[in-house]
Amino acid sequence: MVRRSREPVLWAMFSGGGMIAALLLPATVAVLWIAAPLGWVEAPSYEGLRLLFLHPIGRLSLFAVATLSFFHWAHRFRYTVYDGLQLYHLSQLIAILTYSIAVALTVIAGFVLVTTG
Amino acid sequence: MKSVAVEVLRYRPETEAEPSFDVFDVPYEDNWMILDAINHIKDQVDGTLSYRWACRMGVCGSCGMMVNGKPVLTCATYVEDVLPGPVRVEPLRGFPVVRDLVTDIQDFMVKLQRVKPWIIREEEKPLAEGEYLQTPEELEDYKQYSMCINCMLCYAACPIYELDPEFIGPAAIALAQRYNLDSRDQGREERMDVLSQHDGMWGCTFVGDCSVVCPKKVDPAGAIQRYKLDATVDWFQSVLMPWRKR
Amino acid sequence: MAKALNAGYKRHYPKWHRERVPIFWWLRSASYVKFMFRELTSLFVAYAAGLLLVQAWVLGQGAAAHARLLNWLSHPAVVTWHVILLATLLFHTVTWLNLTPQALVLRLGRWRVPKTVVWAGHYAAWLVLSLVIVCLFVGVA
Numbered sequence: 272m273v274r275r276s277r278e279p280v281l282w283a284m285f286s287g288g289g290m291i292a293a294l295l296l297p298a299t300v301a302v303l304w305i306a307a308p309l310g311w312v313e314a315p316s317y318e319g320l321r322l323l324f325l326h327p328i329g330r331l332s333l334f335a336v337a338t339l340s341f342f343h344w345a346h347r348f349r350y351t352v353y354d355g356l357q358l359y360h361l362s363q364l365i366a367i368l369t370y371s372i373a374v375a376l377t378v379i380a381g382f383v384l385v386t387t388g
Numbered sequence: 389m390k391s392v393a394v395e396v397l398r399y400r401p402e403t404e405a406e407p408s409f410d411v412f413d414v415p416y417e418d419n420w421m422i423l424d425a426i427n428h429i430k431d432q433v434d435g436t437l438s439y440r441w442a443c444r445m446g447v448c449g450s451c452g453m454m455v456n457g458k459p460v461l462t463c464a465t466y467v468e469d470v471l472p473g474p475v476r477v478e479p480l481r482g483f484p485v486v487r488d489l490v491t492d493i494q495d496f497m498v499k500l501q502r503v504k505p506w507i508i509r510e511e512e513k514p515l516a517e518g519e520y521l522q523t524p525e526e527l528e529d530y531k532q533y534s535m536c537i538n539c540m541l542c543y544a545a546c547p548i549y550e551l552d553p554e555f556i557g558p559a560a561i562a563l564a565q566r567y568n569l570d571s572r573d574q575g576r577e578e579r580m581d582v583l584s585q586h587d588g589m590w591g592c593t594f595v596g597d598c599s600v601v602c603p604k605k606v607d608p609a610g611a612i613q614r615y616k617l618d619a620t621v622d623w624f625q626s627v628l629m630p631w632r633k634r
Numbered sequence: 635m636a637k638a639l640n641a642g643y644k645r646h647y648p649k650w651h652r653e654r655v656p657i658f659w660w661l662r663s664a665s666y667v668k669f670m671f672r673e674l675t676s677l678f679v680a681y682a683a684g685l686l687l688v689q690a691w692v693l694g695q696g697a698a699a700h701a702r703l704l705n706w707l708s709h710p711a712v713v714t715w716h717v718i719l720l721a722t723l724l725f726h727t728v729t730w731l732n733l734t735p736q737a738l739v740l741r742l743g744r745w746r747v748p749k750t751v752v753w754a755g756h757y758a759a760w761l762v763l764s765l766v767i768v769c770l771f772v773g774v775a
Contacts, residue, residue: 614739
């Protein structure tokens with residue numbers, strides 16, 4: 272019997288992404304894209320944000336958060352599409368599509384974070 | 389006397405192509421279970437009604453049915469808890485209906501055997517060396533999973549099993565965990581091979597309803613997620629430390 | 635009174651009835667709807683990650699470009715959309731952290747850490763990390 276060897280890796284990325292997103296994203300969104308634009312907190316300065324986002328540690332963390340989040344999406348969306356719409360005969364195609372999109376987004380993330388500023 | 393309307397699914401394959409509902413007005417007493425109401429129908433009103441039951445005390449696991457859309461043991465569900473009615477009683481969801489409230493459970497029986505739910509030893513120790521001892525803590529590790537009574541409520545609660553009947557399902561995976569976590573067992577690898585197939589643990593999306601409906605608090609959903617975690621740790625070990633025997 | 639035999643019926647051969655799964659099966663119960671919504675929060679997770687990348691890219695393009703992004707971010711419609719985004723992300727966090735103790739069995743030696751402790755530990759980590767993030771962004775104001 273051959274074990275499905277890809278599933279453990281995909282599941283690890285799915286759950287890693289789910290955990291990182293759960294712990295980090297709500298606070299980030301609340302401060303950066305809600306509280307700051309509304310003036311509830313003093314808006315982060317351009318230089319300050321540059322430091323946070325574009326310092327090598329910032330870039331690496333962003334890459335990890337982005338990649339794992341994309342794979343988290345791909346994994347959940349894959350199952351939701353074929354269970355929710357009952358497309359079992361297309362399960363292979365749906366898996367290839369969703370994970371390919373995650374891979375493409377990961378490549379873009381890498382490109383952005385290596386080349387910007 | 390108090391009474392309640394009970395809508396029972398009837399399927400008589402020799403005369404009907406499709407199931408229909410019969411409505412019975414059932415007089416009931418305090419502390420009657422749904423099963424008592426169904427027994428009343430069979431004894432007093434319509435003896436042709438078919439269903440399974442045995443122990444009346446939540447142990448045999450044979451009286452599971454859908455009551456108002458939820459899988460329950462009818463012997464453990466009070467009529468008073470589903471009032472005012474009408475109470476809709478249907479066979480367990482996800483299984484083919486043989487007749488009235490009787491489903492065909494062959495699929496589940498085959499799946500149970502596939503996970504090898506018995507203690508596997510690479511080598512049995514000779515009788516002279518005595519029994520395999522186990523501490524209370526070691527018993528505690530798997531005891532929860534050993535409480536399963538095979539009532540199949542978890543299968544009826546699982547949308548994945550209904551959508552994809554090949555999925556090996558909640559109770560079978562929980563039972564595999566029961567033996568994996570037993571200190572006397574050495575069959576973890578064999579069961580992992582079975583559950584790593586396309587119809588194994590990876591089909592589960594953690595809807596979680598199986599654990600909600602379980603009358604014995606087995607928590608099959610938890611068992612399946614633990615299995616995925618185990619499989620993932622196995623995989624990383626085999627890649628990062630290939631010299632180590634899994 | 636004997637009824638007419640069902641045409642498809644053959645004596646001694648089982649003729650099962652199989653219920654068709656409805657197309658919108660996940661509307662059948664509140665917990666299925668909650669499950670579906672939980673899975674779809676992943677779309678919002680991916681959007682948030684994407685927008686973080688966009689902001690990183692724009693930060694590299696200079697102060698003027700970033701000011702344009704901030705301008706877009708403070709448009710009332712965009713803020714409203716991000717409030718919805720935050721609500722879905724909170725739903726993701728709460729459902730995720732509540733399910734974690736079911737999957738994660740931690741041991742310290744022979745002692746099995748109780749589920750409530752695993753649960754509380756994750757919420758504590760969420761709280762601490764959220765405070766760190768807030769301090770980081772407010773600190774660079």
